[in-house]
Amino acid sequence: MRTILVANPKGGSGKTTLATNLAAYLAGQSHRVALWDLDRQKSSLNWLALRPPELPAITALDAGRHEAYPDIPENTGWLVLDAPAGIHGKHLDHALKRADKIVVPVQPSVFDMAATRDFLDQLMEEKPLRRSRAFIGIIGMRVDPRTRAAATLEQFLGQYDLPVLTYLRDTMVYVNAAFNGKGIFDLPRHQTGRDLLQWQPILEWIGQ
Numbered sequence: 001m002r003t004i005l006v007a008n009p010k011g012g013s014g015k016t017t018l019a020t021n022l023a024a025y026l027a028g029q030s031h032r033v034a035l036w037d038l039d040r041q042k043s044s045l046n047w048l049a050l051r052p053p054e055l056p057a058i059t060a061l062d063a064g065r066h067e068a069y070p071d072i073p074e075n076t077g078w079l080v081l082d083a084p085a086g087i088h089g090k091h092l093d094h095a096l097k098r099a100d101k102i103v104v105p106v107q108p109s110v111f112d113m114a115a116t117r118d119f120l121d122q123l124m125e126e127k128p129l130r131r132s133r134a135f136i137g138i139i140g141m142r143v144d145p146r147t148r149a150a151a152t153l154e155q156f157l158g159q160y161d162l163p164v165l166t167y168l169r170d171t172m173v174y175v176n177a178a179f180n181g182k183g184i185f186d187l188p189r190h191q192t193g194r195d196l197l198q199w200q201p202i203l204e205w206i207g208q
């Protein structure tokens with residue numbers, strides 16, 4: 001089983017959007033996927049409850065209490081963890097220990113970058129391999145790569161030697177898909193062509 005943690009303590013950075021879309025993509029590739037919602041707000045589980053039964057299935061795992069480990073079905077191929085805002089301390093340590101890779105969505109605002117700084121500092125204290133770009137995938141969220149905001153984000157990440165894996169644009173495609181328990185990979189291609197291209201580096205990075 002491979003485990004992907006989607007985390008950034010900054011609220012609203014795009015974790016659940018990434019986690020649900022990753023799960024939908026992997027399920028669409030006929031993998032057995034479990035989505036573990038570590039957030040008490042249960043956004044991922046609410047999304048999953050809306051998912052039409054005819055779409056590729058994703059198993060819901062509930063955090064219950066933070067410390068409790070759910071039973072993960074034995075044949076699970078991919079486990080996607082959706083971390084809550086504010087995750088830190090032992091909850092973050094536990095989640096990091098389980099992860100083969102960590103996806104970090106960052107929006108290029110001064111507020112978001114400042115709030116992400118402590119988290120990245122903490123990741124930099126991990127073992128060398130785990131503070132490398134092979135382990136940490138940064139996603140520029142809701143941003144056009146040609147803008148000054150994107151350049152500022154790259155400059156900020158430069159100090160960590162972490163490149164931006166890809167930029168995902170700000171679009172209602174994600175929002176509307178989520179209303180129906182879908183990811184963009186569940187939609188007709190003519191609606192999502194640009195977005196699928198933007199996702200390609202993420203899929204390659206996770207080895208898909």
Ligand SMILES: Nc1ncnc2c1ncn2[C@@H]1O[C@H](COP(=O)(O)OP(=O)(O)OP(=O)(O)O)[C@@H](O)[C@H]1O
Pocket residue numbers: 010011012013014015016017018039043083084085141142168169170171172174175178
């Ligand atoms: N690329 C995008 N384009 C447009 N809207 C987006 C995009 N990514 C995220 N959003 C919207 O931004 C809001 C926050 O995103 P999301 O819930 O994924 O963040 P989060 O990090 O999980 O938040 P929280 O910290 O509260 O768990 C949501 O309304 C979501 O639909």
Ligand SMILES: [Mg+2]
Pocket residue numbers: 015016017039043082083084085
């Ligand atoms: Mg969330």
